[in-house]
Amino acid sequence: MSTIADVASRAGVSKATASRALSGRGYVSEKTRRRVMDAADALAYVAHSSATSLATGRTQTVGLVMPPIDRWFFAELLAGVQESLLALDYDLSLYGVPEGSQTRERLFETVLPGRRFDGIIAVGIQPSARELERLHRTGRPLVSVGPYSEGSSAVSIDDTAAARIATEHLIELGHADIAFVGGSTDTGELSYGDEQRLDGYHGALRAAGLDAHARVVGAAPTMPGGYTAAAGLLGDRRNRPTAIVGVCDEAAIGAIIAARRLGIAVPTELSVVGIDDHEHADMFALTTIGQSPREQGHEAVRLLTRRMDEPEAPLERVSAPSSLVVRSSTAPPR
Amino acid sequence: MSTIADVASRAGVSKATASRALSGRGYVSEKTRRRVMDAADALAYVAHSSATSLATGRTQTVGLVMPPIDRWFFAELLAGVQESLLALDYDLSLYGVPEGSQTRERLFETVLPGRRFDGIIAVGIQPSARELERLHRTGRPLVSVGPYSEGSSAVSIDDTAAARIATEHLIELGHADIAFVGGSTDTGELSYGDEQRLDGYHGALRAAGLDAHARVVGAAPTMPGGYTAAAGLLGDRRNRPTAIVGVCDEAAIGAIIAARRLGIAVPTELSVVGIDDHEHADMFALTTIGQSPREQGHEAVRLLTRRMDEPEAPLERVSAPSSLVVRSSTAPPR
Numbered sequence: 001m002s003t004i005a006d007v008a009s010r011a012g013v014s015k016a017t018a019s020r021a022l023s024g025r026g027y028v029s030e031k032t033r034r035r036v037m038d039a040a041d042a043l044a045y046v047a048h049s050s051a052t053s054l055a056t057g058r059t060q061t062v063g064l065v066m067p068p069i070d071r072w073f074f075a076e077l078l079a080g081v082q083e084s085l086l087a088l089d090y091d092l093s094l095y096g097v098p099e100g101s102q103t104r105e106r107l108f109e110t111v112l113p114g115r116r117f118d119g120i121i122a123v124g125i126q127p128s129a130r131e132l133e134r135l136h137r138t139g140r141p142l143v144s145v146g147p148y149s150e151g152s153s154a155v156s157i158d159d160t161a162a163a164r165i166a167t168e169h170l171i172e173l174g175h176a177d178i179a180f181v182g183g184s185t186d187t188g189e190l191s192y193g194d195e196q197r198l199d200g201y202h203g204a205l206r207a208a209g210l211d212a213h214a215r216v217v218g219a220a221p222t223m224p225g226g227y228t229a230a231a232g233l234l235g236d237r238r239n240r241p242t243a244i245v246g247v248c249d250e251a252a253i254g255a256i257i258a259a260r261r262l263g264i265a266v267p268t269e270l271s272v273v274g275i276d277d278h279e280h281a282d283m284f285a286l287t288t289i290g291q292s293p294r295e296q297g298h299e300a301v302r303l304l305t306r307r308m309d310e311p312e313a314p315l316e317r318v319s320a321p322s323s324l325v326v327r328s329s330t331a332p333p334r
Numbered sequence: 335m336s337t338i339a340d341v342a343s344r345a346g347v348s349k350a351t352a353s354r355a356l357s358g359r360g361y362v363s364e365k366t367r368r369r370v371m372d373a374a375d376a377l378a379y380v381a382h383s384s385a386t387s388l389a390t391g392r393t394q395t396v397g398l399v400m401p402p403i404d405r406w407f408f409a410e411l412l413a414g415v416q417e418s419l420l421a422l423d424y425d426l427s428l429y430g431v432p433e434g435s436q437t438r439e440r441l442f443e444t445v446l447p448g449r450r451f452d453g454i455i456a457v458g459i460q461p462s463a464r465e466l467e468r469l470h471r472t473g474r475p476l477v478s479v480g481p482y483s484e485g486s487s488a489v490s491i492d493d494t495a496a497a498r499i500a501t502e503h504l505i506e507l508g509h510a511d512i513a514f515v516g517g518s519t520d521t522g523e524l525s526y527g528d529e530q531r532l533d534g535y536h537g538a539l540r541a542a543g544l545d546a547h548a549r550v551v552g553a554a555p556t557m558p559g560g561y562t563a564a565a566g567l568l569g570d571r572r573n574r575p576t577a578i579v580g581v582c583d584e585a586a587i588g589a590i591i592a593a594r595r596l597g598i599a600v601p602t603e604l605s606v607v608g609i610d611d612h613e614h615a616d617m618f619a620l621t622t623i624g625q626s627p628r629e630q631g632h633e634a635v636r637l638l639t640r641r642m643d644e645p646e647a648p649l650e651r652v653s654a655p656s657s658l659v660v661r662s663s664t665a666p667p668r
Contacts, residue, residue, distance in 0.1 A: 022444050040443075061427070068409075075402075075409060078428075078430075079402050079430065082428070082430040086429075086432065086437065086441070089445070091427050091449060092427065092428050092429075093395070093425050093426065093427055093428075094412075094416070094426050094427075094428045095420075095426075096413065096416040096417075096420075098420065103420065109371060109374075110356050110374075115425060222613075223617065224613070224614060224616070227617055254617075257591075257617075260594060279558070280557055282558070283558045283561055283588075283591075
């Protein structure tokens with residue numbers, strides 16, 4: 001088996017240069033990198049992560065625990081975490097939180113404690129006290145994306161504020177009859193932050209003296225969920241709200257599609273606002289509260305590596321930016 | 335540090351039973367499992383994957399290489415792979431194929447060969463000959479989902495047949511002017527199977543003597559991609575096709591949304607057919623060719639574990655099932 005010294009010698013460079021070229025960490029000119037690659041190729045050289053591990057005492061692996069990712073937010077966040085880890089030459093072990101409670105228990109009780117990684121990022125899973133205790137017992141740094149958990153650094157937008165701002169935007173336009181679509185309390189839905197968003201909606205109505213008008217229609221945080229809920233809500237002509245806040249853009253887009261099918265014009269007859277600035281928001285001209293889950297993925301990795309480097313550093317709670325993006329799905333009521 | 339013998343002794347069961355209860359592999363009654371868990375808890379017992387590794391010579395880890403997963407197919411496939419690996423007590427190391435060519439080269443040249451796992455699943459990445467050679471040099475079994483690669487087992491639907499059947503369905507209804515939306519040849523799009531789907535469309539037209547009517551509008555395989563392409567295609571009233579085949583359901587749904595905005599009734603004035611049976615297909619009453627990427631994820635793990643257990647076993651090429659699902663987005667032309 002060839003060593004890195006063999007590769008360096010064949011390429012006519014120092015071991016340090018060969019190491020930089022092969023790991024991709026640190027600067028090497030394109031020409032030198034090519035020469036080292038060719039030498040490694042000729043010698044069938046393969047770097048060994050186990051060697052890295054022995055030298056540093058690290059596994060160079062981060063565990064990521066998150067719900068099934070078939071939602072834009074999670075897909076984007078995962079992409080951000082991957083980008084940052086690849087740049088740092090870290091591996092990602094992905095653990096989907098399963099839906100059944102028994103499999104979920106197995107994950108926290110036996111799978112995660114038995115694995116070797118340098119740190120854990122938990123995304124939108126709201127671990128129970130016992131699950132959290134299990135994670136902390138592993139002695140590895142923990143970063144949360146979403147709900148703050150004791151003993152971990154965390155990053156997220158202020159979901160309460162996001163929904164409050166979305167609702168206030170409608171109130172400022174003159175709407176008084178504003179419904180909220182989403183906020184399902186089904187425990188099977190691990191919907192990160194949705195509860196806080198519902199709180200923000202109620203808070204804005206209360207502050208404007210519109211409590212009595214609050215209307216919440218339970219819906220899965222998806223396009224079909226918003227579609228079905230809005231179709232029911234808008235079906236009754238005499239009791240129709242003039243505006244809708246979607247728990248997320250997917251639900252808001254579902255509401256727009258339902259309105260169009262019922263022949264209700266957006267925004268002249270119905271205003272709709274979402275939260276997220278989903279990749280499809282522009283296509284539906286959706287007014288929304290923008291956030292970047294990809295940036296939050298980068299931030300989570302930064303928080304984690306800081307804690308891995310300085311285990312005694314204070315915990316950090318980072319509020320990710322979010323802001324109102326006005327498109328043309330909102331207007332004053334007729 | 336407690337051992338599994340301590341846990342077994344405290345719980346009053348054999349070591350084998352304690353091991354089954356803790357690993358989740360093999361049958362244990364709920365009552366016994368609970369007793370073992372409580373004993374492990376009281377003793378702060380944590381299983382060590384490194385011990386597993388020394389005993390079996392395996393890392394209990396599978397590497398999954400796939401494009402950024404912000405597309406329904408990949409999210410579903412990932413969920414299927416995760417379900418199967420969790421049941422087998424395997425870990426998943428996820429490698430997103432980056433978009434830049436230099437980062438991609440680093441992934442195949444230095445990252446993947448340096449990692450330790452028992453096998454690799456490559457999803458829809460169409461590795462170059464050199465990348466494939468790099469993967470094979472690691473000596474670990476390889477399973478592809480999507481395009482067949484030499485030296486690997488593989489699973490996918492027959493994309494050519496899927497698009498041919500979708501197109502034939504329109505021809506049988508009496509359509510002659512059928513456009514294909516998708517089939518972007520932009521190398522930045524790592525769109526699995528899309529090229530074969532375009533072939534299937536052309537094949538069906540050729541067989542029906544309709545070659546001269548072929549119209550392909552390039553589009554990203556997404557809802558906004560299909561929307562934009564269809565909006566352009568349908569804008570010219572005098573040169574409008576009577577039917578559209580979407581490269582995937584996302585593109586087909588985008589086309590339906592574009593048609594509605596232009597006041598074109600589906601299916602009376604325009605038929606639309608997709609491929610995938612995406613979770614949103616039902617909401618748009620989309621006729622499509624159904625497939626289950628989640629099942630393909632399970633199948634990929636089955637193919638991989640078979641090759642890990644029997645390295646000399648012959649390679650397998652599994653054709654996943656797909657079939658026409660008729661909803662109400664297709665009808666005879668007026």
